[in-house]
Amino acid sequence: MPIGPFGIDPGIWAPLRLLLAVALTLFLVLNGALLMIYLERKIQAIIQDRTGPHHVGPFGLLQTFADAIKLLSKEDVRAKATDKAFFLMAPMIVFSPMVASFVVLPFAPDFVGADLNIGLLYLTTLGSMAVLGIVIAGWASNNKYSLIGGLRSAGQLISYEVPQILSLVTVVLVVGSLSMVDITRSQAGPFVNFLVLPFAFVGYFIAALAETNRTPFDLPEAESELVAGYLTEYSGMRWGTFLALTEYGEVTVVCSIMTTLWFGGWQGPGVDALPALGIVWFTLKVYVFVLAFMWVRATLPRMRIDQLMDFCWKVLIPMALVNILATAVLLLAFPGNLWPIAIVNWALVAALVFALPALQKRRLRTFRERTRLSAA
């Protein structure tokens, strides 16, 4: 009789593994959200020279837990004018794809829900499904703020999806596989993809900020003009699943993708001897990016919608296309040698960094001209 892992009968192991995977993912999503909300508040407080939550529990650690209980016990108000079915369904439509994204994330060697051979394509597909839920929420609320928020979000998310996917394609070119496990395995040793393809990483990072609706791209929920965007009519736990669980879950997924594609996923010292150590490395790397997201949020002001669209279509997409073509040509011209690609990529990063101030100057000039014309 064949024996599965841990000496368990394979007939029992298969369903047990599935159950464990689902339970672990939901556990991760819930606790990740609790932890990240706490971190977000604490880090912003530190950056803004405040103390942040500190009343509930040691160092305010139980604050988000208390908030969760509060949300659960709040009334779930639904305005009369809303489209009932879609209004109630929208949180589920954004939440389910986010949870399903966790299937392909490789936390450690052989510690992955299912290693789909189209893993990366699957992740981008699920990532774009969030738009549906947000637009449905905005439309079903029958509220002007919600509608504007939902539509802005649609415009922003679909626009930034293009540079995001173009950045992913560059990595696929070099690695030659869409499987998350294969991509991680290809980066054994210190030479992770980031050193070869930094521009793809920068492009993805910016697009990921936009895809998760985070500052400086949080226009859909810009509180100074749109109250709470597509979330305006939501309250109670329905709001909680929408904002807290889904947003932070998506941040985790996006940061995991960055970790896997550019920073070698679970790879790190000591993983060959002790595969379980991979989980530690993976989590650490993911949280570095999560902290970077929070840092960005506490530092950068919100962009205007036309700046946002301009930056995507006139800067990121053309540069990403150039990057793909350059990478492809250099890969064929110098087989087995990644140095030329690395040089071109770093040059592109430098171009982006130096082009932005110039772009900003030009924008200011046109803006001044416009104000002069309107004054005259």
Added chain:
Amino acid sequence: MPDYNLSYFYVFAFFVAAAIFITLLLGLARLIAPRKVTVEKARTYESGEEPVGQAWSRYPTHFYVFALLFVVFDVEVIFLFPWAVLFRTLGWYGLVEMVIFIAILVVGLYYAWRKKALNWY
């Protein structure tokens, strides 16, 4: 069950589990939370003013233009994925074909740019 099908069963199971989880969570909230529907509370929020008309009306066409552009570029990206995976097997032949394909799209992007379709205002 072959491994391939099992993988997709996982995907399906995750979707279902997430839906069940949300239903349970919202069900729990419904049990705990108070429910006192009043006319005032059921009114659409409009910064405390009386709501004027409905939100289901016309909205700017910018969104439409960008959605069109997105459809064009997203389809392009779907073609890029298989090419990227089989890149080494296809070699220069595949590269030239992809360059032609992208060039046509870039012309489209340039056209949209010059037509000021990419301008928000």
